Amino acid sequence: MVTVTDDAALRQRAWDAAASVVDPEIPVLSIADLGVLRDVVLDGDHVEVAITPTYSGCPAMNMIALEIEVALERAGFQHAKVRTVLSPAWTTDWLTEDGRKKLRAYGIAPPQASNSRRALFGDQTVACPQCGSDKTELLSEFGSTSCKALWRCKACREPFDYFKCH
Amino acid sequence: MVVANIQVSETPLVIYALRRADDALILGHRLSEWCGHAPMLEEDMALSNIALDLIGQARELYTFAAKVEGRDNDEDKLAYLRDVRQYRNLLLVEQPNGDFAQTLVRQFFYSAFADLYWRAMMNSRDATLAAIAAKSEKESAYHLRHASEWIIRLGDGTEESHRRAQAAIDNLWAFTGEMFAVDDGERALIHRGIAVDPASLRGRWLATLSEVTREATLALPQNDWMQQGGRSGRHSEHLGHLLSELQSMQRTFPGLIW
Numbered sequence: 001m002v003t004v005t006d007d008a009a010l011r012q013r014a015w016d017a018a019a020s021v022v023d024p025e026i027p028v029l030s031i032a033d034l035g036v037l038r039d040v041v042l043d044g045d046h047v048e049v050a051i052t053p054t055y056s057g058c059p060a061m062n063m064i065a066l067e068i069e070v071a072l073e074r075a076g077f078q079h080a081k082v083r084t085v086l087s088p089a090w091t092t093d094w095l096t097e098d099g100r101k102k103l104r105a106y107g108i109a110p111p112q113a114s115n116s117r118r119a120l121f122g123d124q125t126v127a128c129p130q131c132g133s134d135k136t137e138l139l140s141e142f143g144s145t146s147c148k149a150l151w152r153c154k155a156c157r158e159p160f161d162y163f164k165c166h
Numbered sequence: 167m168v169v170a171n172i173q174v175s176e177t178p179l180v181i182y183a184l185r186r187a188d189d190a191l192i193l194g195h196r197l198s199e200w201c202g203h204a205p206m207l208e209e210d211m212a213l214s215n216i217a218l219d220l221i222g223q224a225r226e227l228y229t230f231a232a233k234v235e236g237r238d239n240d241e242d243k244l245a246y247l248r249d250v251r252q253y254r255n256l257l258l259v260e261q262p263n264g265d266f267a268q269t270l271v272r273q274f275f276y277s278a279f280a281d282l283y284w285r286a287m288m289n290s291r292d293a294t295l296a297a298i299a300a301k302s303e304k305e306s307a308y309h310l311r312h313a314s315e316w317i318i319r320l321g322d323g324t325e326e327s328h329r330r331a332q333a334a335i336d337n338l339w340a341f342t343g344e345m346f347a348v349d350d351g352e353r354a355l356i357h358r359g360i361a362v363d364p365a366s367l368r369g370r371w372l373a374t375l376s377e378v379t380r381e382a383t384l385a386l387p388q389n390d391w392m393q394q395g396g397r398s399g400r401h402s403e404h405l406g407h408l409l410s411e412l413q414s415m416q417r418t419f420p421g422l423i424w
Contacts, residue, residue, distance in 0.1 A: 056301050057222025086226065087297035089304070140208035141312050142215040150208065166304050 007042065014047045015040045017075035021067045024060050025145045028106040031064060035094025038085055046079040047072055052090045054166070055146045092166045103163060104129045109151065111165035126162050128153035136160075169420045172239055172247045178351030180235050181254060182361055183295075184244070185397060187227035188255035191245055192405070193276060194220030195412050199263055212312055216273070219305040226298045233294075246416035250399070250406045257396040258341035260405045264334065267320050267327065271334035274313035278374045279345050281306040282367040291359040314378045321382025332384055343392025345371075 018040055019032035031037045031051065039050040049068050053061050065082040072080035092111035095103075100110040109129045127134045133155035141164075143150040148161040174180065197217035204210035228241035259276060263269045284306055287299035320331040346364045348356065355361035379386055395401065415422055 053222075053301070055219060055222065056226060056305060057218035057220070059218070086301065087293060089297060089300035091304075140212060141308060142208070142212035144211070146215050146218055164308070 011040060011042050013075060014042060014049075014072060014077055017071045017077070018049050018068050021064060021071050024063050024067075025147075026103070026106070026108065028102045029099050031068075033096050033099030033102065035090065035096065035099075036064065045077070046081070047077045048081050048083055050083050050085050052085050052088075054090050058146055060145075090166070092163065095163075107160060108148070109160060109162040111163045126151055128156060128158065129160055130158045131156040169247060169417050171249045171252065172243050174239065174244070174248065174252065175235050175237060177234070178355055179360070180231050182352055182355055183227050183231035183234065185254040187224045187231060187244070188253050189259050189276070189280075190220040190227065191224035191412075192253070192255045192408065193259035193273075194218070194224060195408060196259065196261075196263055197269070197273075200269065205266055213269075216309050216312070219302075219309070223298065223302045223305070226301070230294050230298065242416070246413045250401050250409060252399060253396075253401065253405060253409070254399060255396050255405075256341065256344050257393060257402055258338060258344065260396070260402060260408060261338060261341065262404055264337075265330055267330040267334040268337065270313055270316040270320065271331065271338055273309065274317050274378070275338060275342050275375075276345075277306055277310040277313050278378075279342075279364075279367065279371050281310045282370055283362055283364065286362040286367065289359075290361070295360065310374075314374075317378050317384070318382040321379065321384040328383065331382065335379070335384060336387055339387045339389065340391060340393045343390075344394045344396060347394060347397065349397070 015037075018037055019030055021031050023029045023031065023034060023036075034054070036051050036054060037049070038052050041048045041050070049072070051061075051064065051068070061084070065084075068082050069080045095111065103110045107129050109126050112124065112126065124138070125134050126136050126138075128136050128151075131153060133153055135154040136151050137154060138149065139152050139159065140150040143161055147163055147166070149164050150159065151162045152159045174184070194217040197213045197220070200213040201210065201217070204213055224245070225241050228244045232239045232241060232244060256276075258272060261268070261272055281303065284299045284303035288296050288303060290296045290299065317331065320327040322328070346368050348361075348364065352361055356363045375386060
């Protein structure tokens with residue numbers, strides 16, 4: 001007999017399985033760290049996972065959806081479905097504190113508060129994830145993936161990725 | 167071309183969504199033509215990334231259009247199986263890349279408009295359109311900044327870059343009027359709070375253009391004769407060539423998937 005507690009435990013198991021999926025471009029971050037994983041709904045033996053895309057054209061989203069289905073199947077959920085929700089729109093503010101630490105340790109400067117984004121020619125200060133110096137410069141607003149910009153540290157001379165605020 | 171064009175039930179809301187989707191797809195395709203050819207690596211990545219954003223926006227809008235239409239069309243059919251006359255994009259976005267200045271001026275004119283447009287569309291009474299706009303406006307803010315910085319660098323750069331930037335502005339100016347025009351179907355959607363009235367954005371669009379071109383030591387044309395046609399499916403000769411490349415795989419191998 002299924003009790004309420006069992007349902008909660010089962011949902012948690014489904015959530016944990018989905019949350020174990022990592023961003024294929026930034027493998028230190030799980031989709032839970034990113035705030036991409038929005039909801040997990042159990043209905044009998046069917047699981048529906050709601051995710052929200054980061055950038056409109058982010059090619060990682062297809063792979064993430066596929067990997068969620070695989071992870072749930074491995075966890076014993078045979079009927080898993082991934083649904084994309086557009087609203088509310090994803091923002092880098094949803095990146096968890098833990099996720100920001102992991103990013104920095106990986107060598108990517110985490111996004112800054114999104115209130116400076118609107119300035120047409122605003123000055124930003126981004127601290128170097130390697131040496132911590134804030135004497136850094138923007139090399140290219142568009143980096144190796146749609147979510148990153150390319151920066152360089154003037155103190156340690158290392159180039160680094162900056163996760164753009166969005 | 168062996169595969170027949172799809173039929174689209176062109177209700178005002180479907181046409182409205184297709185116009186926005188076609189703008190994004192065609193401009194995204196144009197930018198993707200720079201991939202591997204841009205003047206430097208950073209710019210190659212920037213133009214390709216912007217293309218990716220635009221094509222992503224187009225996908226959401228096509229999916230919405232197909233849902234509103236309620237037939238068996240989907241994002242792929244709408245992109246790959248409509249012919250020139252069925253496309254509703256602005257003439258501006260189908261103009262050839264030309265030199266780097268032409269590409270960046272085209273991008274600047276469009277991004278300055280799209281940035282305002284998406285921000286206004288976030289208040290649409292249609293929840294899906296509002297959600298698509300909320301994503302797109304974040305992206306367009308970056309696109310506008312990127313293009314603006316280049317306009318200043320080119321205009322206030324060398325004699326040659328200045329000359330080319332000014333030539334691009336003069337060449338593309340006549341295609342900007344179409345951004346602010348609406349037909350009766352779209353006007354009805356504006357009255358219902360679903361669509362954005364582009365005319366209400368023109369003042370701010372012009373202010374952005376004036377600010378950036380002033381700093382770039384460039385001049386905006388005084389000429390106010392404007393070319394129209396794209397919104398009703400009457401295109402320049404360039405779109406057919408673009409579509410033949412964009413659609414060649416689906417036209418040759420119907421239903422092909424990666």
